[in-house]
Amino acid sequence: DVKVTQSSRYLVKRTGEKVFLECVQDMDHENMFWYRQDPGLGLRLIYFSYDVKMKEKGDIPEGYSVSREKKERFSLILESASTNQTSMYLCASSGDYNEQFFGPGTRLTVL
Amino acid sequence: SQQGEEDPQALSIQEGENATMNCSYKTSINNLQWYRQNSGRGLVHLILIRSNEREKHSGRLRVTLDTSKKSSSLLITASRAADTASYFCGEGGSRLTFGEGTQLTVNP
Numbered sequence: 001d002v003k004v005t006q007s008s009r010y011l012v013k014r015t016g017e018k019v020f021l022e023c024v025q026d027m028d029h030e031n032m033f034w035y036r037q038d039p040g041l042g043l044r045l046i047y048f049s050y051d052v053k054m055k056e057k058g059d060i061p062e063g064y065s066v067s068r069e070k071k072e073r074f075s076l077i078l079e080s081a082s083t084n085q086t087s088m089y090l091c092a093s094s095g096d097y098n099e100q101f102f103g104p105g106t107r108l109t110v111l
Numbered sequence: 112s113q114q115g116e117e118d119p120q121a122l123s124i125q126e127g128e129n130a131t132m133n134c135s136y137k138t139s140i141n142n143l144q145w146y147r148q149n150s151g152r153g154l155v156h157l158i159l160i161r162s163n164e165r166e167k168h169s170g171r172l173r174v175t176l177d178t179s180k181k182s183s184s185l186l187i188t189a190s191r192a193a194d195t196a197s198y199f200c201g202e203g204g205s206r207l208t209f210g211e212g213t214q215l216t217v218n219p
Binding site: 004031033035040041042043045048050058088090092094097098099100101102103104105107 | 141142144146151152153154155156159199201203204205206207208209210211212
């Protein structure tokens with residue numbers, strides 16, 4: 001079975017801190033995605049990557065950056081966390097058939 | 112960008128009843144996928160239907176696709192309390208766009 005893991009289930013950070021959210025998949029998938037999920041707004045795509053060292057902006061990239069140095073790992077970076085970035089962050093990966101496999105999510109609170 | 116929209120936003124039924132959720136989208140699609148999310152967890156893929164398919168079954172799930180109306184429906188038959196979850200449609204190819212989901216509650 002495909003497994004997508006995220007570094008933390010819950011995270012509390014202070015405004016202005018630099019935050020790293022890590023995602024690792026074990027199925028050699030080319031594509032990886034970062035979403036945030038908020039009540040009433042559904043899932044919104046932040047960034048995605050089709051290959052190592054490649055990244056594409058999603059619908060809401062402002063305030064975020066990403067890194068994909070290895071195929072299995074896709075990191076989401078909040079350079080200077082703000083309270084409006086408090087959210088559930090979901091990572092996903094997909095291969096040739098476009099079915100996305102999601103991690104368990106990281107609930108980030110920025111105080 | 113493309114946008115899948117689920118309808119209704121919330122649905123409450125009794126165990127054993129069928130549940131139908133609908134999804135509408137705005138542009139042409141390669142395929143449409145349905146996902147399930149248990150409270151506070153990641154999404155789990157349920158079923159994918161391609162643009163040249165009209166109906167697909169998987170266990171108690173039945174998905175239809177009407178490309179002329181740009182809509183899809185997910186039917187869960189003989190629902191169980193364990194089906195309580197949020198259901199999302201995702202449209203697109205390698206990059207999906209999701210709606211806000213339908214919150215299904217199945218009462219024992």
